[in-house]
Each structure stands twice: as structure tokens, then as C-alpha cells.
Amino acid sequence: MTRRLVSWIILVLGATYFILPLFGMFNFSLKMKRGVLSFEAYRVVLNDPQFQQTFGYSVILALLTIVLGVLIVVPTAYWVRLRLPGVRPYVEFITLLPLVIPPIVIVFGYIRLYNTSSILPLTGSWMGTNILILFGYAALALPYMYRAVDTGLRTIDVATLTEAAQSLGAGWTRILATVILPNVLVSVLSGAFLTFAIVIGEYVYAALLNLNTFGPYMVWMGGNRAYEPSALAVIAFGITWACMGLINLFTRFSKHTKAQK
Amino acid sequence: MASLSSSVMTQARPQRREAWLKWVGIIPFAIFSVMFLILPTLYIVFGAFQTQAGAFTLQNIRDLNTDLIRAAYAISIKISLASALIGCVVGFAISAAVVFGGLPKWVRGPIMTFSGVASNFAGVPLAFAFIATLGPVGIVTVLLRDYGINLRVLGFNLLTYYGLVIVYLFFEIPLMILIITPALDGMKKEWREAASMLGANTRQYWQYVALPILFPSLLGTFALLFANAFGAVATAYALAGPAFTLVPITLFSQIRGDVLGNPQLGFALAFGMIVITGIANVIYIVLRTRAERWMQ
Numbered sequence: 001m002t003r004r005l006v007s008w009i010i011l012v013l014g015a016t017y018f019i020l021p022l023f024g025m026f027n028f029s030l031k032m033k034r035g036v037l038s039f040e041a042y043r044v045v046l047n048d049p050q051f052q053q054t055f056g057y058s059v060i061l062a063l064l065t066i067v068l069g070v071l072i073v074v075p076t077a078y079w080v081r082l083r084l085p086g087v088r089p090y091v092e093f094i095t096l097l098p099l100v101i102p103p104i105v106i107v108f109g110y111i112r113l114y115n116t117s118s119i120l121p122l123t124g125s126w127m128g129t130n131i132l133i134l135f136g137y138a139a140l141a142l143p144y145m146y147r148a149v150d151t152g153l154r155t156i157d158v159a160t161l162t163e164a165a166q167s168l169g170a171g172w173t174r175i176l177a178t179v180i181l182p183n184v185l186v187s188v189l190s191g192a193f194l195t196f197a198i199v200i201g202e203y204v205y206a207a208l209l210n211l212n213t214f215g216p217y218m219v220w221m222g223g224n225r226a227y228e229p230s231a232l233a234v235i236a237f238g239i240t241w242a243c244m245g246l247i248n249l250f251t252r253f254s255k256h257t258k259a260q261k
Numbered sequence: 262m263a264s265l266s267s268s269v270m271t272q273a274r275p276q277r278r279e280a281w282l283k284w285v286g287i288i289p290f291a292i293f294s295v296m297f298l299i300l301p302t303l304y305i306v307f308g309a310f311q312t313q314a315g316a317f318t319l320q321n322i323r324d325l326n327t328d329l330i331r332a333a334y335a336i337s338i339k340i341s342l343a344s345a346l347i348g349c350v351v352g353f354a355i356s357a358a359v360v361f362g363g364l365p366k367w368v369r370g371p372i373m374t375f376s377g378v379a380s381n382f383a384g385v386p387l388a389f390a391f392i393a394t395l396g397p398v399g400i401v402t403v404l405l406r407d408y409g410i411n412l413r414v415l416g417f418n419l420l421t422y423y424g425l426v427i428v429y430l431f432f433e434i435p436l437m438i439l440i441i442t443p444a445l446d447g448m449k450k451e452w453r454e455a456a457s458m459l460g461a462n463t464r465q466y467w468q469y470v471a472l473p474i475l476f477p478s479l480l481g482t483f484a485l486l487f488a489n490a491f492g493a494v495a496t497a498y499a500l501a502g503p504a505f506t507l508v509p510i511t512l513f514s515q516i517r518g519d520v521l522g523n524p525q526l527g528f529a530l531a532f533g534m535i536v537i538t539g540i541a542n543v544i545y546i547v548l549r550t551r552a553e554r555w556m557q
Contacts, residue, residue, distance in 0.1 A: 109301020
């Protein structure tokens with residue numbers, strides 16, 4: 001009995017700590033009009049052309065990062081499981097590097113390595129900088145994407161599926177696109193949503209590479225406005241929550257389909 | 262796993278000319294990781310030991326020994342240690358309450374989902390949430406002021422050591438919950454039964470059985486939380502701007518505008534960060550492998 005009481009006390013205290021800031025930001029975001037609660041801050045933010053531009057930019061970057069990440073991770077994880085099980089620990093170690101090396105150090109390396117006087121002057125042009133940040137974000141999302149896809153591959157018989165597809169005359173691209181990918185789609189999607197949540201509000205890479213994405217926009221608003229930042233924080237929290245919710249939804253959905261067989 | 266690799270072996274042997282072909286499959290990944298992870302990091306590491314002309318030197322590392330940089334490392338390490346320690350203790354308490362606390366089953370799902378959200382809700386929006394709560398006109402600040410408690414007068418400010426620890430806990434505690442709950446789930450009922458058969462009470466069970474088994478997990482996660490806080494830039498930057506001289510923020514300003522007045526010093530500063538998060542992660546990896554022995 002006392003144990004249950006202590007558990008409830010811990011839970012309530014914890015919940016208070018986590019709910020207060022969320023309530024605080026929501027409450028603050030409604031206070032733009034003096035004396036009444038209103039969605040004025042949201043209206044101002046959503047109608048700000050800068051918001052639309054930077055947010056749209058970040059959404060495109062996030063989607064392209066997901067495509068790039070899938071193109072890099074799925075074939076690699078598949079090939080390692082099929083043909084190179086011995087190198088799996090090394091590949092896994094590399095995919096964890098972005099958690100070991102602080103992102104700010106990696107982007108510092110990019111700026112020095114790919115500056116205008118190097119062999120590959122990616123930071124010299126707008127297009128090059130965008131390519132650089134896409135690959136940078138793909139690297140940043142690598143730990144999550146790889147783990148998700150690799151876990152998905154564990155549940156299917158890669159070797160048998162490949163042999164079956166090959167005996168029917170399929171080439172590698174076809175095997176990957178029409179046999180492997182649909183089988184690990186749920187895992188790919190969880191990796192994708194996590195990637196989306198990470199990229200959409202990312203600040204350090206964008207700021208140091210001088211790209212006007214949503215992250216730098218939020219920081220600028222934080223320094224210059226009072227109520228709008230809270231509205232932005234609520235929006236960002238909503239996006240994170242939606243991404244995690246969708247991951248849960250898809251995972252649960254896939255469990256049901258698995259259970260049927 | 263074994264059956265898979267053996268079937269691959271028997272399949273690959275007759276086709277010897279395909280032996281080198283199997284390496285082709287990971288070339289894209291190899292190029293990607295060399296270009297966007299390994300080379301940039303090595304460039305920083307080598308840069309830390311080079312003069313501007315490219316000759317080997319230890320001077321950059323020695324130059325780190327200034328009041329400003331020493332203070333930056335000290336405050337960064339202090340904040341990371343404190344937020345990792347409190348994050349571990351509180352996260353463990355919540356996990357234990359969920360797993361062993363006799364709470365209704367339905368609380369678990371929402372807590373785990375929320376932890377997934379909150380551990381990813383770092384950076385700029387998190388700073389805004391806390392400004393709206395504990396900032397000068399934040400909801401808690403105003404509420405307490407109405408009851409005659411003035412946080413300013415008491416010396417509380419979000420832009421201090423304590424303030425930043427409170428903010429960092431918002432992603433540290435959920436991360437702890439996400440990692441440690443599976444470990445607590447893995448604690449076998451038989452261990453507890455065996456202990457009580459031998460006459461152990463609850464305290465003795467925790468002291469001599471449960472905690473020693475969990476110790477690698479706990480310390481390993483502590484190291485991970487430490488590295489997580491140490492590398493964080495956006496949250497602190499959105500709270501305080503360049504004024505708050507943590508190591509990553511000093512590095513951020515250095516990359517933007519050479520505030521230290523010595524381009525090579527930036528490399529040394531970044532190298533110091535790699536060393537510290539590297540040590541923390543080696544501890545995490547080694548201890549996790551040890552922890553997994555008990556979880557099979």
C-alpha cells in the first residue's frame with residue numbers, strides 16, 4: 001500500500017515538472033491581446049511570410065533528408081545482413097558516431113573541409129551548401145534510421161526473400177524496391193518520422209552554414225518578440241508529438257498485421 | 262544468425278569472382294560516412310595539433326589554458342554532471358514506480374510515449390517553453406510573486422547553472438526512462454524470490470542483488486546523459502545567446518567570428534569536446550555490453 005502511494009507521489013511530482021513548462025508556453029502564447037486569451041500570436045506567426053518561407057524550407061529539407069537517409073541506409077543494412085555479417089559491428093559503430101561526436105564539432109569540420117578554397121567547395125554556392133546540409137542531416141539521423149531499419153530487417157528472412165526474387169529474375173534494384181523496402185516499411189517510417197522531428201527545428205547546422213531555415217527563424221523571433229516564440233514552441237511541440245504518435249500508430253498497426261499470419 | 266551466415270558462405274564459395282563484388286554493396290555507405298563523419302572529425306583532430314602553416318605543434322592545446330576557456334569547460338562539465346546525475350535519479354525513480362510500483366497498467370503507455378516526445382523536444386522550442394514558465398514574466402514566476410516569493414530576489418535566474426540544469430532535465434529524465442525501463446523489465450522475478458528464500462528483506466535485495474546487476478546500466482546511461490548535455494548548443498543559445506560561455510557556445514561563437522582571436526584555438530576547443538564526449542561514450546558502450554550479460 002505504501003509502495004503504491006510512494007509511486008503515485010513520484011509520478012505526480014514528475015508530471016508537474018513536465019506539464020508546467022508545456023502549460024506555461026501554451027498559456028503565454030494565448031496572451032498577446034491584453035486582458036483576453038486569444039490565438040492572436042498564432043495568427044501573427046502563421047501570416048508572417050518569413051514563417052511560411054522558413055518553415056516550408058525546413059519541411060523540404062526534412063523530406064529530402066528522409067529520402068537520402070533511406071537511399072543510404074536501406075541498401076547498406078540489407079547488404080550487411082545478407083553478405084557481410086562480419087562487418088556489422090563496424091557499420092553499427094559508424095552509425096553511432098553522430099551520438100559520440102557533438103554535432104557542432106562535425107559541422108565545424110564541414111565548414112573547414114568544404115570551404116571555398118578546398119577541392120570540393122560546397123559552401124561556396126547556395127546549391128552546394130544545401131547539398132552539404134542534406135548530407136549533414138542524413139548523418140545526424142543515421143543512428144535512428146539505421147537502428148530502425150536494421151531492427152526491421154531482423155524480423156524478415158533476408159536470404160530466402162533474396163533467393164526467391166533472384167530465381168524469378170529480379171535484379172538488385174528491383175529486389176530492394178519491391179521486396180525488401182515494403183517488408184521493412186514500418187521501420188523505415190519510424191526512422192523517417194524521427195528524422196523529420198530532428199531536422200524541422202534544427203538550429204546549429206543551419207545557423208553555421210548561413211541557411212534561413214525554421215531553427216534560425218525561431219531564435220531570431222526569440223530575441224525580438226514576446227508572445228510569438230511561445231506560439232512557435234507550441235507548434236514545434238505539436239510536430240514532435242505528431243511524429244512520435246505516428247511512429248506508435250504504425251508500430252501497433254504492424255503488430256496486428258504480423259499477428260494475423 | 263549463424264544459419265544465415267553459413268548459407269551465405271556455401272552460396273558464395275563457387276562464385277569466387279564475386280568475392281570482391283560483395284564489398285561493392287557498402288561502397289556508397291563507406292563514401293558517405295568518410296566524407297560526412299570521419300574526415301570532418303579527423304580534420305578537427307589534426308587541426309588541433311597543427312600551426313596555421315600546417316606544422317605539428319602542441320601550442321594549441323596549451324593555449325586552452327586560459328581563464329575564459331578553463332571556466333567554460335568547468336561550467337559545461339558541472340552542468341552536464343548535475344543534469345546527468347539528477348536525470349538518472351529522477352528517471353530511475355519514475356521507471357521504478359512504473360515497473361514495480363503497483364500502478365495501474367494504463368499509466369505505462371502514456372509515460373513511455375511522452376518520454377519519446379520529451380527526449381526529442383530539445384533545442385530552441387524547449388528554451389521558449391521555460392522562458393514562458395520561469396522567465397521574468399513566466400507563469401510560475403508570476404504565480405510565486407503573487408504569494409510573496411520573488412525568484413529574482415532569491416537569486417534564481419534561468420541563465421545560471423541551476424536554471425540550465427532545470428531546463429536540461431526536461432530531455433535528460435525522459436531519456437533515462439526510455440533506456441532504463443527495459444533494463445528494469447529484465448529483472449527476473451526469480452532473483453527476488455531467491456533472495457527472499459535466503460532471508461533477504463527488500464533493502465538487502467536492492468543493495469546486494471538488484472543494484473549490483475543494474476549498476477553497469479545505471480553508470481552507462483549516466484555517461485550517455487552526460488555526453489547528451491555536454492554537446493547541447495541550441496537550448497542554451499536560445500536562452501542566453503552568446504553571453505553564456507559554455508564550451509559548445511564558445512565554439513559556436515568562435516566558428517562564427519573567431520572571438521578567441523586565434524583560428525587554431527577553435528580546433529583545440531572542439532578536440533577537447535571530442536575527448537570528453539568520447540570518454541563518456543566509451544564508458545557507456547563498455548558498461549552496456551557488461552549489462553547485457555544479465556539481460557538474456
